[in-house]
Amino acid sequence: MAAPCSRMASRPICQFITNVRRTGLKHTGVRQISLGSACRAATQTRSKTESVASPWKLYGAVCLQRLPVISQERNPIEDQFAELMHQMELERSLLSDHEQRLLEDSERMTRKQADNYDSDEEEADYGGQETITAQDQEDTWEQKLKHFQPALRDRDVGGTPLGSVERCLGDSLVLLVQQTVGKETIWLLPQAQWEAGETLRQTAERGLSSLPEADFKATFLGNTPCGVYRYKFPKEVRTERCVGAKVFFFKAFLSAGSASQKEPFLSAGSASQNEPFLWVKKTELQGYLKPPYLEKVDRFILNL
């Protein structure tokens, strides 16, 4: 028990570079996160022999989240307030360069059309007519705007299956997989058993990469776990040496380029047995996770 935690703490964190960008919808359904060279000093594994092995089995799990791609829609109140603020700012603001140019041009036009127009005097002031007026520029810009077609906010008109990453683009989703623990197959966050000689974070990374049929590229945020779930085995399985298991959760974000993604099945609503993994929102976790497990997991998943 003490071994992996202390090893984690003693690993000096030398460099880490994170580069995060919000990309447009058409590239991927996922935000680009790239982790630069994180060179760590060589870990010196503690060579002290543990005379008493702890009775708990250790697992490292990863809470892989896909960040929202587009902004959330506003409430009616937020809408009204935003409009009000916009109106107030408009009324208080001063004229910009472009608007001033518009005004000057329109004044010049009215003066031109007046009867007592003296072209020499006008041109002496300005030094020659400008070829493009501000109004012309505005017209060209409006034309360009008409050609622009914004993409639809949600692509799932019919309702994409739960296994697709591009599900609810405005919310953050968590990855759930089906694994056999003991005798049953249950939904949980991807995990792997800890082996001697590796840190728990590496266990979590291994758990993520060993998922069948899916190749997710994740960026882990730090070396410290964000939560722990401890449970005892049922009495039949319990022996002297393993009383129960402890699962340590690590947070990670899905970075761009999750390569081989299966074609999502066009099935309705609930997850069928065929799908190996699910992307769910925090509110939907209740339908899949067991209550004691859910209680611990709920604590560290932020609902922002």
Added chain:
Amino acid sequence: MIDCLSSIPLQASFALHSRVLDQAGLLFRLAFSNERQYRTMPTHGIGKYKHLLPKEAPKKKKERQQMKQIKTATDAEYGTLNVKVSGYDMILVEHYSQYIHNLCNRLGVKVAESYALPTKSTEVMVMPEQGTKMYVDAILKTHERIVQLSQLNATLCPTFMEVLLKNQPEGIQLSVKLHTEADYQARFKARPELEGLMAQMT
């Protein structure tokens, strides 16, 4: 006899009283004008107080800007980190950097510095299909703000980063890097004459 005796103190008291009044008048005059009494006068040095105050250090000339020490990472904390917020929309960039600063204050992360880098203007030139001459389509300005954190706890880091990422506005790029001396030097303007002279010297 008694009258004599009683009268003398009275006269003396009168004299004393008059001298006190004189002195009071003198002090009053001295207080409201810049007169000082001459060295031989008994009131010489009356009203001096500066010698009674504690000595203050002589005022130093302002020194050249020195770089603050760049902290290195320890086992439990990260070193000096630069959180760079950049984007085209200045309002969003400013508000997001202020949000990060306030969040750090609330969470107890020490903010070493918070500054802005110069704005970079990018001209977007469009070449029409028919002609060869390019014309300016638009000017995009990239604004950058940097919040420098000094002691970010390793246990706090994942939560902190998650909050930052989840609250990132549209069109804003966030980047977290280690602070180096090159970053510090990049903020200063290049001085070509000085560099020319230094090159001549060596």
